[in-house]
Amino acid sequence: RFCGAMRAFVEGAQGQLRSLRSQVDEVVESSRRCLDLYAEKPKTPVGETLKKFADFRKDMEEARRTNLLARVKKEKAEKRRAEKESAASAKAAKAAGAGAGAGAGEAREGEAREGE
DSSP: OHHHHHHHHHHHHHHHHHHHHHHHHHHHHHHHHHHHHTTOOTTSOHHHHHHHHHHHHHHHHHHHHHHHHHHHHHHHHHHHHHHHHHHHHHHHHHHHHHHHHHHHHHHHHHHHHHHO
């Protein structure tokens, strides 16, 4: 009875063991290819390589965030500059319009005096 149960267990475990060994082989091969692709030495521990990837990812996210903030700041500055320019041109146009209106009024007064 014990031998029969153990045989069934061993047969099932052998299948799982084959599957796990296959997965381990895939991981080892993937690790080797990563080390090769990123010009790491073959004896470099995987943890060290993964830490480099994590640091790189962190730096990329920080750089992206910094770039977005700089872009927003630049856009706000351009918007403020454009608003100042439009306000200045509107003020200049208003001043020119008031000056022209005053000049036209004086000219009419002069014509009226001549007509007298």
